Amino acid sequence: xxxxxxxxxFLSIQEGENLTVYCNSSSVFxxxxxxxxxxxxxxxxxxxxxxxxxVKKLKRLTFQFGDARxxxxxxxxxxxxxxxxxxxxxxxxxxFVFGPGTRLSVLP
Amino acid sequence: KAxxxxxxxxxxxxxxxxxxxxxxxxxxxxxVSWYQQTPGQGLQFLFEYFSETQxxxxxxxxxxxxxxFSNSRSEMNVSTLELGDSALYLCASSLALxxxxQYFGPGTRLTVT
Numbered sequence: 001x002x003x004x005x006x007x008x009x010f011l012s013i014q015e016g017e018n019l020t021v022y023c024n025s026s027s028v029f030x031x032x033x034x035x036x037x038x039x040x041x042x043x044x045x046x047x048x049x050x051x052x053x054x055v056k057k058l059k060r061l062t063f064q065f066g067d068a069r070x071x072x073x074x075x076x077x078x079x080x081x082x083x084x085x086x087x088x089x090x091x092x093x094x095x096f097v098f099g100p101g102t103r104l105s106v107l108p
Numbered sequence: 109k110a111x112x113x114x115x116x117x118x119x120x121x122x123x124x125x126x127x128x129x130x131x132x133x134x135x136x137x138x139x140v141s142w143y144q145q146t147p148g149q150g151l152q153f154l155f156e157y158f159s160e161t162q163x164x165x166x167x168x169x170x171x172x173x174x175x176x177f178s179n180s181r182s183e184m185n186v187s188t189l190e191l192g193d194s195a196l197y198l199c200a201s202s203l204a205l206x207x208x209x210q211y212f213g214p215g216t217r218l219t220v221t
Contacts, residue, residue, distance in 0.1 A: 033209060042112070042198050042212030043151075088151065095164065096141070096205050098151040 002027040004091055004099035012105040016078055021102040023089035024071045030092050032072050034063055037086040037101075079106045110135065112201050112213035120219045126187040129216045133180050133201030139163075140182040141205060142174060145196040145215070156205050157182055164205065186218075194220045 004025045013019055023032070031050045035043035047056050049065035049072060056063045060083075062075040076083055084106050089099045113132045121127050133140050141164075142154040153166040157176035174184045180201075186193055196217050200210035 030206070035212075040196075040215075040217070042200075042215050045209060045211060048209050090210075092206055096153060096156075096210075098143075098153075100150045 002029070002091065002093050002095060002097050004089055004097055006087075006089060006099040006102050008102060009100070010103050010105075012107065013079055015080055015106055015108050017106075018075070018077050019079055019104070020073055020075045021087055021104070022071065022073050023099050025091065026070065027091070027093060028069050030069075032065055032069070032092070033090045034072070034074055035088040035090065037088060038084075043086075043088055076104075079104075081106045081108050112199060112211055114197075114199050114213035114216050116216060117214065118217045118219075120221065121189050122221055123189055123191060125189050126185065127189060127218060129184045129186075129197055129199075129218075131182045131184070131199030131201075131213060133182070133199075134211055137201035137203055137211075138180055139202045139205045140176055140180065141200045141202070141210065142182070142184050143198040143200065144168075145198055146194075151198070154184070158204065189220045191220050194218060 007022045033048050034046045037043040047063045052067045052069045054065045060077045064073045086101045088101045115130045139158045141156040145151045156164040160176045171187045176182045196215045198215045199213045202210045
């Protein structure tokens, strides 16, 4: 069974700080997605990474896929209160699995 | 292009009843997946339908079932509701699940009393 772990589970930071959240697995995925979910809403797709070592940037967000396609990281530069939410990673492989999420709170 | 829609948004049922939830995917998407989200268990995969056929199924009891129609709209049914079925039920559409990119609806918040 493919599983994804995310760390940290919770993160509370001040506006303007940088942060990195991690998504790890012992399994190889053909692609990995990052989503952000706000309370009472469905997850919103942020990015898909496919190639090992791939780096994608979305404004202040930088996503990296590990060389072995087993892990990924999300780095946010100069976090803003609007970045607050639950960040989920998900992997497509034998099945489609979600990590438990990192709950981020950015305080003004 | 219209997004994924789910109806109803909120639902309150009592134990033992059954419920049907509906999902309309993005136009052109043939894959519809259903997920249960709870604070303790996170997002758990229920099942995926592609062109009216169930292709993948998660580890849920037979009380949870679904179907997909020829227009790709999907319904999910839960029979003999239990208190533990209280959750946010999310529907996601994609061109194909194995491609990875899924687009979620706003969810149906089910409360079982």
